[in-house]
Amino acid sequence: MLMDDMMNNDIKQASLPHERMMINLALFHLLLPVAAFSSGHIAWILSIALIGALVSIGWIAWKAKFAQYDTVLIQQHWHLAWRHAQWLLISYGVSALIMLVAWLLSSVQPDHNMATIMLVVFSRIAAVPILLMVLVLFMLEMTALSDARKGA
Numbered sequence: 013m014l015m016d017d018m019m020n021n022d023i024k025q026a027s028l029p030h031e032r033m034m035i036n037l038a039l040f041h042l043l044l045p046v047a048a049f050s051s052g053h054i055a056w057i058l059s060i061a062l063i064g065a066l067v068s069i070g071w072i073a074w075k076a077k078f079a080q081y082d083t084v085l086i087q088q089h090w091h092l093a094w095r096h097a098q099w100l101l102i103s104y105g106v107s108a109l110i111m112l113v114a115w116l117l118s119s120v121q122p123d124h125n126m127a128t129i130m131l132v133v134f135s136r137i138a139a140v141p142i143l144l145m146v147l148v149l150f151m152l153e154m155t156a157l158s159d160a161r162k163g164a
Contacts, residue, residue, distance in 0.1 A: 023163055025086045029072060029093035030157035034150065036072075036097075040065035041146045069097045089160050096149050096156075103145035110138040 040061045048057035076094035081087040114134030118127035 026160040036068040
C-alpha cells in the first residue's frame with residue numbers, strides 16, 4: 013500500500029510541470045490576448061500577458077534546473093516542460109525579429125500613413141510564429157501530461 017501511495021505522489025509531481033505549462037499557454041497566450049483585442053486595452057493587457065508568461069516560464073526553468081526531486085521521473089518531466097518553454101521563447105524571438113524588420117522598414121518609409129499600415133500588417137504576421145508554437149505545444153504538453161499520469 014505504501015508503494016502505491018509513493019507512485020501516486022510521483023505521478024502527481026510529474027504531471028505538475030505540464031499542467032503549469034498548459035495553464036501558461038491557455039491563460040497568457042489565448043485568453044488574455046483575446047480579451048485584449050476585444051476590450052480596446054491592447055497594449056496594457058498584452059504587457060500583462062507577456063510578463064505573466066515570462067514569469068511562468070522562469071518558474072518552470074528554475075524548477076527544472078535547480079530543484080531536487082525524489083525520482084528521475086519527476087526530474088525528467090520538469091526538463092521536458094522546460095524544453096517546451098524554450099521553444100516558446102524561440103517563437104517570441106522570431107516574432108520580435110519580424111517586428112524589428114517592420115520597424116526598420118517603416119522608419120524609412122516617407123509616407124507616415126504607409127508606415128503605420130506596414131506596422132499593423134507586420135504585427136499580424138509577427139503573431140503567427142507564437143500562435144503556431146502555442147498550438148504545437150498544446151499537443152506536446154497534452155501528450156507529456158498523459159505520459160506523466162501513466163508513470164512514463
